[in-house]
Amino acid sequence: MSDIVMTDGTTPRRSLEPAIFRTLGLAFTVFIVAYILIPIVVTLVMSFNDAAMIRFPINDWSLKWYRDFFGSPQWTDALMNSIVIAVGTAVISTTSGILAAWAFERFHFPFKDLWYLLIMLPLFMPGVVLGLGVAIAFGGLQIGGYSIYGSRELVMVAHSLWAMPLVFMLMEATFRTIDYRVIEASYDLGARPARTFFEIVIPMVSTGIISSALFAFVISLNEFAMALFLTDRDTQTLPVLMWLSLRSAGTPRLAVASVILALAVFACLTLIMIWYVRQLRKVAR
Amino acid sequence: MKQLAGDAALDLESVRRTFGTVVAVDDISLAVARGEFVTLLGPSGSGKTSTLRLIGGFEELDAGAIRINGERIDHLPPYQRDTATIFQSGALFPHKTVAENVSYGLRMRKFPKSEMEERVRRYLDIVRLKGFEDRYPGQLSGGQKQRVALARSLVVRPAILLFDEPLSALDLSLRLQLRAEIKRLHDELAFSAIYVTHDQSEAMAMSTRVAVMNRGRIEQIDSPERVFHEPANEFVYTFIGESCCLPVRFGSGAATDKLGQPIDLSLEMKPSDGDWRLYIRPSRMKLAGEATAFANRLTAKVQFIEFLGDVYRYHLKAGALEMFSDHPGPTGHNVGDMIDIGWKTGDMQAFR
Amino acid sequence: MTVTAVKESPSYELNRRKAIRRKQLTPWLLMLPALVIVFIFFGIPTLYMLRMSFNLHIGQRLYVPGFTFEHYVNLFANPLFTNAIWTTVQLSLLSSLCTVLIGYGFAVLVWLKPAKWRLLFIGLALCPLLISEIAIIFGWWMFFPKNGLLSYALLSSGLITDKISLMYTEFAAFVGLVYVTLPYCFFILLSIFDGIDKRMLEASADLGAPPFMSFREVLLPLTRSGLLVAFSQSFIWTIGTYATPSALGPDTLWTMGYLIQEQMLGKHNWPMASAFSMVLVVGVACAMALTRSLMSKRTSFHV
Numbered sequence: 019m020s021d022i023v024m025t026d027g028t029t030p031r032r033s034l035e036p037a038i039f040r041t042l043g044l045a046f047t048v049f050i051v052a053y054i055l056i057p058i059v060v061t062l063v064m065s066f067n068d069a070a071m072i073r074f075p076i077n078d079w080s081l082k083w084y085r086d087f088f089g090s091p092q093w094t095d096a097l098m099n100s101i102v103i104a105v106g107t108a109v110i111s112t113t114s115g116i117l118a119a120w121a122f123e124r125f126h127f128p129f130k131d132l133w134y135l136l137i138m139l140p141l142f143m144p145g146v147v148l149g150l151g152v153a154i155a156f157g158g159l160q161i162g163g164y165s166i167y168g169s170r171e172l173v174m175v176a177h178s179l180w181a182m183p184l185v186f187m188l189m190e191a192t193f194r195t196i197d198y199r200v201i202e203a204s205y206d207l208g209a210r211p212a213r214t215f216f217e218i219v220i221p222m223v224s225t226g227i228i229s230s231a232l233f234a235f236v237i238s239l240n241e242f243a244m245a246l247f248l249t250d251r252d253t254q255t256l257p258v259l260m261w262l263s264l265r266s267a268g269t270p271r272l273a274v275a276s277v278i279l280a281l282a283v284f285a286c287l288t289l290i291m292i293w294y295v296r297q298l299r300k301v302a303r
Numbered sequence: 304m305k306q307l308a309g310d311a312a313l314d315l316e317s318v319r320r321t322f323g324t325v326v327a328v329d330d331i332s333l334a335v336a337r338g339e340f341v342t343l344l345g346p347s348g349s350g351k352t353s354t355l356r357l358i359g360g361f362e363e364l365d366a367g368a369i370r371i372n373g374e375r376i377d378h379l380p381p382y383q384r385d386t387a388t389i390f391q392s393g394a395l396f397p398h399k400t401v402a403e404n405v406s407y408g409l410r411m412r413k414f415p416k417s418e419m420e421e422r423v424r425r426y427l428d429i430v431r432l433k434g435f436e437d438r439y440p441g442q443l444s445g446g447q448k449q450r451v452a453l454a455r456s457l458v459v460r461p462a463i464l465l466f467d468e469p470l471s472a473l474d475l476s477l478r479l480q481l482r483a484e485i486k487r488l489h490d491e492l493a494f495s496a497i498y499v500t501h502d503q504s505e506a507m508a509m510s511t512r513v514a515v516m517n518r519g520r521i522e523q524i525d526s527p528e529r530v531f532h533e534p535a536n537e538f539v540y541t542f543i544g545e546s547c548c549l550p551v552r553f554g555s556g557a558a559t560d561k562l563g564q565p566i567d568l569s570l571e572m573k574p575s576d577g578d579w580r581l582y583i584r585p586s587r588m589k590l591a592g593e594a595t596a597f598a599n600r601l602t603a604k605v606q607f608i609e610f611l612g613d614v615y616r617y618h619l620k621a622g623a624l625e626m627f628s629d630h631p632g633p634t635g636h637n638v639g640d641m642i643d644i645g646w647k648t649g650d651m652q653a654f655r
Numbered sequence: 656m657t658v659t660a661v662k663e664s665p666s667y668e669l670n671r672r673k674a675i676r677r678k679q680l681t682p683w684l685l686m687l688p689a690l691v692i693v694f695i696f697f698g699i700p701t702l703y704m705l706r707m708s709f710n711l712h713i714g715q716r717l718y719v720p721g722f723t724f725e726h727y728v729n730l731f732a733n734p735l736f737t738n739a740i741w742t743t744v745q746l747s748l749l750s751s752l753c754t755v756l757i758g759y760g761f762a763v764l765v766w767l768k769p770a771k772w773r774l775l776f777i778g779l780a781l782c783p784l785l786i787s788e789i790a791i792i793f794g795w796w797m798f799f800p801k802n803g804l805l806s807y808a809l810l811s812s813g814l815i816t817d818k819i820s821l822m823y824t825e826f827a828a829f830v831g832l833v834y835v836t837l838p839y840c841f842f843i844l845l846s847i848f849d850g851i852d853k854r855m856l857e858a859s860a861d862l863g864a865p866p867f868m869s870f871r872e873v874l875l876p877l878t879r880s881g882l883l884v885a886f887s888q889s890f891i892w893t894i895g896t897y898a899t900p901s902a903l904g905p906d907t908l909w910t911m912g913y914l915i916q917e918q919m920l921g922k923h924n925w926p927m928a929s930a931f932s933m934v935l936v937v938g939v940a941c942a943m944a945l946t947r948s949l950m951s952k953r954t955s956f957h958v
Contacts, residue, residue, distance in 0.1 A: 039866060043764065050761050053834070054779055057794020058786070060804050064797055073802035075811075114688035125682035137689055140697045142939060144895020146912045147932045150919055151700025154707060154929065175696050182692050202361055203394040205381040207459065208411030211681075221398040240787035242898060243912070247919065257789045264793065264902060273797070276790035283785045300439070378671040 058280075065273040072270060083270040087278065093259065093271070097278060099170060100239055100255040106174035107181050107238035112231045114178070115185025120215065123193040141183040145243030152176045153247040168250035176244045181234035188233070192226035193219075224297070228290055236283050310373035312337045312495035313358065313463045318367035320353055327353040329519035330367070335463065335497060340489050341524075342498040342506040345516035346542070351499045352467065354516075358497060359465050360384045371462045382411070387456035388465040391472055393448040395440040401427070401451050402436035408459035426454040429488065446477045453485070457492065466498040470505065482508055503543055507531065515539045537654045540582055547588070547626035549581040560623040567621070571598035571648045580654045587650035588628040590617060591636065594645030601644045605636055619644065701936070708929035718925040726930035739909040740934075743894050746825075746910065750832040751889035755882060757833065758840030763874075765841075766848040777845075784838045791835060792902045799827045799903070828904030832893055839892070840885040847881030880950055887946040891939050911935050 068078035087093050118137060122130065140148060152175075157167040166172050196219070204214040220227065242257040249258055260275050313335040320328040328350045335341050343351035356362045358369060360381035369377040376384050387408065395404050402423055409419045427433060430450040440448060449469055456464055466485075470478045486509050489496065500506055506513045507527040514524040515538070523535035534540035541548070551566060552559050554576050558568045594600060603621035610616075614629035619642065628644060636642050711721040730736050765776045783791065798804045800822040809815045821827050851874075859869040897912030911931060918928035 036866070046760055047764060050757070050764075051779065053757075054782060054837075056798055056804075057791055057834070058782060060797045061790065061794045071802075072797055074804050074807035110688075110692075114692055117685040117687075118689035121682040121685035125678075125685075127679075127682050133686070137693055140693060142891060142943060143697075144892075144912060144935060144939070146895060146897065146915045147704075147935055148697070148700075150915060150928055150932050151704050152696060153919070154925055155700040155703040156696075175692065178692055179697055182689055186689060197392065197394065199390045199392060199394040200396060202359075202381065203388065203390060203455075204396070204407070205361075206359060206386065206388045207408035207455070208382050209407070210382050213411075218396055222396075224398075236785055240785075240790075242787065242789055243896075243916075246916070257787050260787075260789045260793065261898065264789075264796070272793050276787070276793055279790055280786050287785075375667060378667055378674065380674060 061273045061276045064270050065277045067270045067273070070269055072273075083274045086271055087274045090271075093256075093275065095252075096254055096256040096259040097275075097282075099249070099253050100257070100279070101282065103170050103173050103177065103245075103255060104235045104238040106170065107177040108231045108234040110174055111178040111181035111185050111234040112227065115182045115230065115234075116189050116227065118182075119186050119189035119193055120219070122190055137186055138183045140179040143179075145180070145241065146247075148176060148179050149244030149247035152179075152244070168248070168253055170249075170253050173245055173248045173253070173255070174238070176248055177238040177241055178234075179244075180241070181237050184233055184237070185230040188230045189223070189226055192223050196222055225294060228293070232286055232290055235286060239279065239282060311335055311370075312339070312372060313497065314368075314370040314373075315354070315358070316368045316370070318354070318357060318369060319365050320350075320357055320362060321365050326519050328357065331519070331521055333514065333521065333524065335495055337495050338493045339511045340496045340498065340509060341512050341514060342500060342510040343514050343516055344500060344503060344506040344542075346501060348518070349516040350519035351501075351516050353519075355388075355465050355467055355497060355499045358463070359386050359388050385462040386465055387459055387461040388467060389449070389452050389456050389469045391468045393440075393445075393452040393469075395448055395451055395455075397440050399439075400436065401432070401438050401440070401443075404440070404451055405455045405458055408455065412459065422458055423454075426458040427451075429457070429491070430454045430484070445473050446481060449473070449481055450484070453488070457488070457494070460494075462495065464494050464496040466496060466500075468500055471500070471502070478505075485509060507543075515542060517542075534652070537580070537582075537652075540652055540654075544584060545586075546582045546584050547628075549583070549624050549626060550578070551581055551624070552578050560621075562623050564622040566624065567602045569598075569600050574653055577655065582652045582654070583626075583646050583650060585616075585626070585628045587646050588626070589645050590628055590630050591634045591642055594643040597645030597647055599646050599648060599651065602641055603644060605638050605640050605642055607638055608633075617642070704929040704932050707926055708933050710926040710929075712924045712926045715923070717923055726927045727934075729927070730930055730934060735909075736914065739911060739914050742908060743910045743912075746828070746832070746900065746908075747890050747893040750829055750836070750893055751886050753829070754833045754836045754840050754889045755844075755886045758837055758844055758885060759878075759882065761837075761841050762844035762848055765845060767853070780838050780841045782838075783834055788835060788896075788898055792831060792899055795827060795831050795834070795903055796822070799824075822903070823905045825904055825908060828900040828908055831899040831903045832896070835896075835899060836889040836892055839888055843885045843888065844878065844881050847878050851877055883946060883949055887942060891942050894938060894942075895935060911938075 063076065064072060065083060066079045066081065067076045068080040068082055069076070121127075122134070127133075152172065153167070156172060159166050200222070201214060201218060204218045205211070209217065240257060241255075242261060245255045245258045246261065249255060254262075256275055256279055260272055263272060311334040313333075315331055315333040318328055318331045319326070331350075331354060333341070343354060345351045353362065357364055357377075360376075360379060360383075364377050367377075368375055371385055396407065399407070405423045405427060406419050409422060414422070423436070424433075427435060430453050432447065432450050432454065435443075435447070435451070440451070443451065452469070470481055473481065482505055488494075489509070498506075498509065507530075510527055512524055513527050513530050515522045515530060517538050523530055523539045525533070525535075530539060531543055534543065540546060550561055551568065552561075553574055558566045558570075560566055589597065601621055603619035603624070603626065606618040606620050606625075608615055608617055611629070614631055615633055616627050616629050617634070617636075618627045619625070626644075634642070707718060708726060709722050709724070711719040711723055712726075713719050730740075761776075761780070765773055765780075768776070796803075799820065800806070801818045801820040803820075803822070805821065806818045810818065855873055855877075856869050859873045860866070864872065894910075895912055897910045897916060900908050900910050901913045911934070915928050915931045915935070918924045918931060
């Protein structure tokens with residue numbers, strides 16, 4: 019006979035997991051944790067290596083390679099390019115994604131399913147294909163004397179091919195959760211649709227917007243295949259530089275670059291967590 | 304806004320709204336005079352909410368016209384209509400303070416800041432929420448939220464207030480409390496209102512006039528007393544208050560039920576032959592000893608007895624006829640006993 | 656608003672028409688930026704590539720306008736290329752299978768655990784998503800070779816006597832691929848699990864079923880659609896990637912993605928690169944269509 023259900027909803031262990039499953043479960047957990055952590059820990063550890071070669075065991079520890087990274091214009095420029103492009107991608111994709119999601123949520127127009135599919139389509143295409151297409155189609159284009167090939171703006175748009183559908187999907191789901199009577203209340207009191215959108219809707223979905231923007235930022239920051247096709251020596255992003263250096267310069271500098279890239283992401287994440295907690299404290303009970 | 308002296312605050316003229324093949328609002332005409340509190344009362348699906356939303360501008364008419372203070376508004380979006388709605392859940396702006404919520408409508412009407420602050424404070428005082436200016440909706444109780452919603456809509460002094468079942472999400476004691484509040488506010492401020500509810504006691508307590516709706520049409524629109532005592536048809540009668548229905552067939556001098564069994568029924572005035580539905584309110588049916596005083600009588604068997612606190616409810620059966628009646632104390636009868644029931648002719652309604 | 660004593664203002668009809676027109680136009684204006692991105696930066700390039708794949712390639716020029724099927728023929732005739740296609744598909748199928756299995760187990764684990772553990776594991780599962788593919792490659796790059804962590808750990812614990820290298824092996828490529836697609840599978844499956852009432856398992860146990868039976872009879876059927884979606888997602892992603900297999904795997908491990916990159920940047924053969932891309936796109940589309948049809952077959956059973 020089964021046991022009583024616990025008040026916190028967990029299934030009581032005894033009836034489902036005899037000892038053998040317990041140990042298997044534990045072993046599997048250890049395996050998963052180790053599997054996920056290995057490359058992360060290895061990179062982190064290696065970044066503090068003092069030697070010029072990548073080998074274990076590590077005998078000397080120092081911040082030498084960090085200093086090397088920040089002292090090298092090629093690498094810091096690449097970092098800057100990555101960040102600028104990522105911010106640009108976040109702006110472009112969040113704006114276009116939100117507006118499109120709002121159109122889907124509040125308006126009626128024919129063939130909605132088809133348009134949904136079309137907007138989501140680029141997300142399923144491999145980065146190589148998207149990058150190749152953009153490079154071939156727009157590579158030779160010149161606008162006002164400036165060649166757009168190798169420009170950061172082009173990479174921003176290319177990254178938005180992945181980021182915008184993601185934002186769109188997330189925001190569409192978010193919009194579906196808002197109480198539309200609040201929107202009606204705003205109209206009812208005299209606010210036009212545009213005013214309602216910016217003053218009422220956007221603040222209500224602010225966490226959704228921030229999360230989507232963060233996703234867009236991370237996707238762009240870490241993206242490599244498209245950037246490889248679309249950047250040149252001046253605008254190359256950090257992942258591209260890392261890839262090009264992989265076969266030739268296998269030094270801890272690459273480990274440092276990995277760590278810095280991850281830090282950029284975690285820094286954003288932390289800022290957002292702080293903002294989120296402050297929001298909660300202000301508005302909730 | 305210039306308006307003619309005789310203009311109603313709200314005028315619905317043959318308003319019609321269909322959803323596909325379903326007619327939600329079927330040719331409704333209604334006029335609300337200035338200062339009147341009109342309730343649309345009916346079961347779900349009766350079209351009362353659709354009518355309200357048509358007035359507010361949240362849905363579009365298929366036919367007819369809507370006028371506010373004489374001017375046609377049915378082509379205007381909600382933000383250009385002089386209406387303010389109080390929603391069921393309050394629909395407060397969660398990220399704005401109480402004061403910001405209440406001043407929202409005034410901001411949209413470009414009120415100067417000082418006048419806005421003064422008005423907001425005054426109306427928060429009126430709904431008894433003085434000092435709540437800087438709280439957020441997430442920090443308020445259900446009743447407080449509805450008060451803020453009231454203040455938010457009252458403060459812009461619209462031509463007509465629209466209430467969309469604002470009390471149905473609250474528990475009973477809160478509902479009664481706020482019901483009295485709204486009535487008080489109406490007495491004090493004399494606003495014009497359309498109130499939608501399915502709760503008849505709410506409708507009766509607050510309204511100047513009640514419009515009983517069914518399947519998109521208004522069955523009767525009258526003062527609460529007249530709707531209760533002089534129902535226009537069977538639907539209104541059965542919807543308002545409790546009643547017992549006795550389907551009886553009269554033929555060749557005898558009364559029989561649906562299955563043809565004879566009923567021991569004596570009536571003061573015999574109706575013509577045919578199938579009738581007799582209605583009596585259970586409070587008007589007297590039992591046992593008291594029954595003998597009345598001209599209309601029936602004998603039935605006690606099925607079961609419910610103790611409802613204030614009264615004892617006797618569930619009775621005569622043939623296929625089922626009825627119940629309330630008695631302040633036990634009559635001494637038990638389940639299975641035959642008991643006399645009597646009532647006045649004036650308390651009975653008969654429909655074919 | 657107009658101030659008038661007349662019952663109907665003359666601008667009534669005009670305002671009405673304006674309102675209707677605005678209502679029809681607004682959604683398209685809102686969608687414009689997104690549609691520009693999709694049609695101009697995805698639609699046009701795709702059509703461009705399609706056209707390009709039929710162009711000629713002569714000598715050092717990127718491409719020569721013309722019309723020929725030679726690139727497609729080459730693709731399917733040249734054993735080098737057909738091998739690459741076969742390798743890609745094989746590798747993707749295997750790694751997707753593995754990813755789904757591990758992801759399933761991981762999801763079950765997290766689903767059954769109490770709340771405080773859940774947050775920790777979700778945070779853990781997010782890590783590979785937040786880290787660049789290159790950084791991941793590089794992480795394994797320091798683990799597998801002779802002087803890497805694996806060799807060092809095994810050596811110092813006495814399990815082996817000589818330095819070992821698993822670098823540039825199919826296994827390493829495999830490990831890398833599974834690592835990158837694992838989070839996606841995990842989150843897809845976890846969301847499916849969250850939609851299932853845990854008490855069903857308990858009811859099954861209550862009725863006398865041993866754990867494995869509960870799994871097979873209750874959990875598996877309910878999560879079948881999730882498995883399909885996770886597998887399909889993983890497969891679609893892995894057939895398009897090339898960085899991980901080419902960096903961690905042997906030099907003979909050529910994937911479609913790698914060939915595209917090589918034709919574009921190495922051989923400067925735009926038509927060939929485009930032809931490969933088209934084949935890859937068709938492959939992805941087929942995989943998506945197949946998934947969709949299998950999904951709808953599933954749901955039709957539950958009417």
